[in-house]
Amino acid sequence: MARQGGxxxxxxxxxxxxxxxxxxxxxxxxxxxxxGGGWVRExxxxxxxxxxxxxxxxxxxxxxxxxxxxxxxxxxxAFLVAALPxxxxxxxMGVWRxxxxxxxxxxxxxxxxxxxxxxxxAAFVLGRGEPARVLTSAVTSFFLVAANTLTGVRQLDRGVLxxxxxxxxxxxxxxxxxxxxxxxxxxxxxLRLGLGFALIVVxxxxxxGAEQGLGSLLWLSWQTLKVRDMxxxxxxIGFLGLGATYGLERVxxxxxxxxxxxxxxx
Amino acid sequence: xxxxxxxxxxxxxxxxEATEAKVVVRxxxxxxxxxxGTLTALEDISLSVxxxxxxxxxxxxxxxxxxxxxxxAGLIPCAEGEVRIRSDGPQRPLTAMVFQDYAxxxxxxxxxxxxxxxxxxxxxxxxxxRLAREILAKVGLSGFEHAYPxxxxxxxxxxxxxxxxxANDPEVLLxxxxxxxxxxxxxxxxxxxxxxxxxxxGKTVVYVTHAIDEAVLLGDRVVVMTARPxxxxxxxxxxxxxxxxxxxxxxxxxxxxxxxxxxxLREEVSAASREAGGx
Numbered sequence: 001m002a003r004q005g006g007x008x009x010x011x012x013x014x015x016x017x018x019x020x021x022x023x024x025x026x027x028x029x030x031x032x033x034x035x036g037g038g039w040v041r042e043x044x045x046x047x048x049x050x051x052x053x054x055x056x057x058x059x060x061x062x063x064x065x066x067x068x069x070x071x072x073x074x075x076x077x078a079f080l081v082a083a084l085p086x087x088x089x090x091x092x093m094g095v096w097r098x099x100x101x102x103x104x105x106x107x108x109x110x111x112x113x114x115x116x117x118x119x120x121x122a123a124f125v126l127g128r129g130e131p132a133r134v135l136t137s138a139v140t141s142f143f144l145v146a147a148n149t150l151t152g153v154r155q156l157d158r159g160v161l162x163x164x165x166x167x168x169x170x171x172x173x174x175x176x177x178x179x180x181x182x183x184x185x186x187x188x189x190x191l192r193l194g195l196g197f198a199l200i201v202v203x204x205x206x207x208x209g210a211e212q213g214l215g216s217l218l219w220l221s222w223q224t225l226k227v228r229d230m231x232x233x234x235x236x237i238g239f240l241g242l243g244a245t246y247g248l249e250r251v252x253x254x255x256x257x258x259x260x261x262x263x264x265x266x
Numbered sequence: 267x268x269x270x271x272x273x274x275x276x277x278x279x280x281x282x283e284a285t286e287a288k289v290v291v292r293x294x295x296x297x298x299x300x301x302x303g304t305l306t307a308l309e310d311i312s313l314s315v316x317x318x319x320x321x322x323x324x325x326x327x328x329x330x331x332x333x334x335x336x337x338x339a340g341l342i343p344c345a346e347g348e349v350r351i352r353s354d355g356p357q358r359p360l361t362a363m364v365f366q367d368y369a370x371x372x373x374x375x376x377x378x379x380x381x382x383x384x385x386x387x388x389x390x391x392x393x394x395x396r397l398a399r400e401i402l403a404k405v406g407l408s409g410f411e412h413a414y415p416x417x418x419x420x421x422x423x424x425x426x427x428x429x430x431x432x433a434n435d436p437e438v439l440l441x442x443x444x445x446x447x448x449x450x451x452x453x454x455x456x457x458x459x460x461x462x463x464x465x466x467x468g469k470t471v472v473y474v475t476h477a478i479d480e481a482v483l484l485g486d487r488v489v490v491m492t493a494r495p496x497x498x499x500x501x502x503x504x505x506x507x508x509x510x511x512x513x514x515x516x517x518x519x520x521x522x523x524x525x526x527x528x529x530x531l532r533e534e535v536s537a538a539s540r541e542a543g544g545x
Contacts, residue, residue, distance in 0.1 A: 163369035166339060167362070167434065168386030177386075181373045258373045258414040 046228050054228035055235070063217070068236065070212035071202055077134045078198040082141030083191055089142075090149025090190070095179060100150070107143060115139040115197075116204045133210060137201040141194035148193070152186025153179055185252075185259055192248045199241055214240075279340050281360060282350040287314035288470045289338065289438055294347035296333055306495035307333045311347070313489060313498060315438070317354075320464055320471045322481035324531060325491030326538035331474045334496070335440050338472060339363045351437055359383070362436035366443040368423040370415040376402065376426050377411040383434030394433075401429045405463060421452040425459070432467060439469040443476065454512060457483055461510055478531065479515060482506070482523045490530045493538035500530050 028048045034040045035047040058064040093100045118139050122132040156179065164178045206215025214233050221229035282290070294311040297304050307330040315321045325331045336342040337349060339361045351360045362383065370379050377398050378385075384394035402408060405425045415423055424444055431439055444460075445453045457480060464471060464484075475481050481488045488502045504523055506514055514520050 157369070159365060159367050159369040160371060162341060163363070163365055164371065164382075166341060167383040167430065168359075169382075173386055177382075178371065182371075184373070256373070258375075258416070260416045 044227060046231065051228055051231045055232045058229065058232055064236065067212055067214050067217045071206065071214045074134055074137060074202045074213065075198050078137035078202060079141060079195050081134060082138040082194050082198060083145050086142045086145025086190065086194065087149050087187055090146040091153060093150045094153025094183065107147065111143040115201045116208060119205055119208060133205050136205055137198055140201060141198045144197060145190040145194045148186045148190025149183060152183025155186065156182045184256055188252045192245060195244045195248060196241060199244060203237055279337065279344060279349040281353045283353065286352065288317040288352050289315040289472065290350040292348050294337065294344050294349060296337060296342065296344060309495040309497050311498055315470060315472060317470055318468055319486050320473065320484055321487055321489065322473045322475060322485030323489045323491060324475060324478060324481045324527065325496060326493050326535040327476065328494055328538060329491045330494060330496030331491055332442055335363065335442050335472065335474050339440055353437055359434050359436045361438050361440050362431035362434040363440040363442060364427045364431050364444045366446050368427045370423060370426055372415050375412050375414055376407060379426055380429045380433045382430060398433055401432050404466060405429045420448050421456055424456065428463065437470065439471045441471060441473045443474055445480065458512055460484060465509060478524055478527050482520060482527060483510060483515060488527050490527060493534045493541065499534065502527055
């Protein structure tokens, strides 16, 4: 694309990316220099180079792998538990006014509650095990997926709906050939946000109550003052979020070729 | 659908078998009731359209010409009066509509948009694609089968809209200001295209527009409607020679017809704008 798009286009595309990399490098260098020169306390802000070294250590001894896999498993389950009913409930609310009116106040009430607070509640019902952790991590994601799916159905153009009905799309055909494909862009937005929130809440839940997982590693490192381990964990969590967002974005571009590309111009 | 006798909609839009005009509208009124009172959109409309006729309907904004088309399409039930559409093939849909804002399904390719009507009627895949390709070729869209609507210009989108309607092989083709969203040059080109396509398919057409020149150029007759509530004010026969071309717009005969329609429409337009200004 950029390779054949002429020098000007390639230059414009490369420029902001180069700036982003430069700004990160500049920050890290400043940090490295400040920590090395004793300007900030290395006990709290260890040099980036030493954090990278510790990262290698944690990868080699398998610590990171076991915590990472525990977290990833929980995120996958939480995402699944949130996404499937989320889409179903969102679609139902979109097409059926009764469901919309019945569930709206519940959504407005439950959605803003920080999901970690559901952990004790879930533990009452499911016991203090994985199911309670997964369910807790799924709550906010479920609402995000459902709310975006609902918006997707409601924002469908009335003229397009009228035309679809006029050309014979009624009943199940209206649902599967019009409402569902038409709301897919919004469903995807919901899924992307939902995946991000599943990661956030899983880590939070692990901090409060789990023996394995990046959240518990982070908490443990802080309590035992293994500051470098803490930074390594933070980095890994950050990159997980980054990967999830960009990964789903690629999937969306593949699955929804009919959407005009949104080009962000700044 | 509305055309099924004893259907759920309280409508008198019926599939007629008797040999009469292709479309017969008798004493049709449409009223909307809301908390602020009753609004009469159409009042006592009577109209017939012969098979193969190109019938244009003009009127001031808000006179209910789109409503008339939607009643013909079965999208709005007609509570008063009746609409009879003669059916020459029991499997054929009574109407297919071309919409002003195209109303294409954005997630479907051009080919799948055109095949949408037959698909919903259960026409097998190979057959409906063959049909869609054939019609796309006739409206000048060969090579765009796999494009998505957002990749097309306005004129091309409306060609897709027309192809979609033709693919459904309706008894009557309904067109709701199909060229209104296009720029002037594209509109001229599309008027020629419509003349060519109409000659090729020989459909009965009811064509709503607010452009007098378009109505005179395309129509066999021009139905002039009054300001709200919409009634039929006059029907002007257009005896311009066929096949028609854009060049006829320059003729004295065309100008006479244009003026005749404009004189009929003039006081209705000012009545409509007075009403719009007053409330």
